[in-house]
Amino acid sequence: MNTTALERLRARVERHGPLCVGIDPHPDALPEGLPRDVRGVETLARGLLEIAIEEAAAIKVNLAFFEAFGSAGWAALERLRDATPGDLPFIADAKRGDIGTTAERYADALLGHLAADGVTVSPYLGADGVAPFVAYEDRIVYVLARTSNPSAGTLQDRLVGDAPLHEAVASWVAGAWPDPRVGLVVGATAPAELERLRQLVPATPFLVPGVGAQGGDMRAAARYCAAATAPGVVNVSRTIAAASDGADWQAAARRVAAEIGERLREAAGATLDRRA
Numbered sequence: 387m388n389t390t391a392l393e394r395l396r397a398r399v400e401r402h403g404p405l406c407v408g409i410d411p412h413p414d415a416l417p418e419g420l421p422r423d424v425r426g427v428e429t430l431a432r433g434l435l436e437i438a439i440e441e442a443a444a445i446k447v448n449l450a451f452f453e454a455f456g457s458a459g460w461a462a463l464e465r466l467r468d469a470t471p472g473d474l475p476f477i478a479d480a481k482r483g484d485i486g487t488t489a490e491r492y493a494d495a496l497l498g499h500l501a502a503d504g505v506t507v508s509p510y511l512g513a514d515g516v517a518p519f520v521a522y523e524d525r526i527v528y529v530l531a532r533t534s535n536p537s538a539g540t541l542q543d544r545l546v547g548d549a550p551l552h553e554a555v556a557s558w559v560a561g562a563w564p565d566p567r568v569g570l571v572v573g574a575t576a577p578a579e580l581e582r583l584r585q586l587v588p589a590t591p592f593l594v595p596g597v598g599a600q601g602g603d604m605r606a607a608a609r610y611c612a613a614a615t616a617p618g619v620v621n622v623s624r625t626i627a628a629a630s631d632g633a634d635w636q637a638a639a640r641r642v643a644a645e646i647g648e649r650l651r652e653a654a655g656a657t658l659d660r661r662a
Contacts, residue, residue: 391503395475398443399617403651407438408623410448417635424455428462433636441643444475475503483508483515493518534573534596560587566616574602584610591616598625608653
């Protein structure tokens with residue numbers, strides 16, 4: 387097995403393409419037959435993990451859907467992490483960011499205790515809110531730049547000098563951490579900004595959410611996620627998880643994941659190593 391998170395991600399992308407399976411199981415949207423509680427959330431998460439092992443480069447687990455259940459949710463999250471094979475990168479979608487000492491404890495919780503391979507962080511507090519995560523040398527850090535939610539542009543598109551804030555963030559991250567382990571979150575719902583950011587920071591990898599239920603541009607996501615120095619990934623969550631609300635939910639999710647994975651590979655023009 388490769389020894390670093392980035393090497394493991396690179397190997398998975400070469401084999402499977404850039405699909406990242408998002409795991410954000412809302413109890414109100416679970417398939418029929420699953421209890422609307424932490425047990426149902428864990429069952430769906432485990433089923434999606436099994437699919438990702440076969441079809442994806444990585445998984446991105448949104449911690450909020452586990453943390454909402456308190457200690458029982460954290461226990462389920464820890465079991466999911468323990469069940470994740472060593473070659474499948476586990477990205478903790480936490481969007482953390484705070485002053486230095488607090489950021490250190492967040493990093494220790496997510497990259498130390500949980501042993502996530504990657505994490506999403508907020509740039510709003512500056513370098514001391516990001517650096518403790520980057521200090522974990524064998525991990526991947528994705529800094530929020532241009533997110534996929536509808537109101538993202540309210541702040542992220544505001545001008546800082548002659549450029550929008552999200553471009554200032556991207557340039558700052560690329561300059562402060564010219565390391566292929568440090569990337570950006572850039573939503574597929576803003577394809578023009580996605581293309582522009584790839585031109586602006588060609589060596590910085592992207593984690594691209596927003597494809598599927600949010601209506602993001604799949605072709606742009608696949609084309610621009612990868613950097614000159616590191617692979618990028620395209621996250622798809624609800625479209626896979628909600629492929630069926632019946633008893634066949636896992637089979638339907640597997641079928642949709644395989645279809646999306648193939649479309650992403652085609653859009654990226656990738657030549658993949660599909661060997662076992």
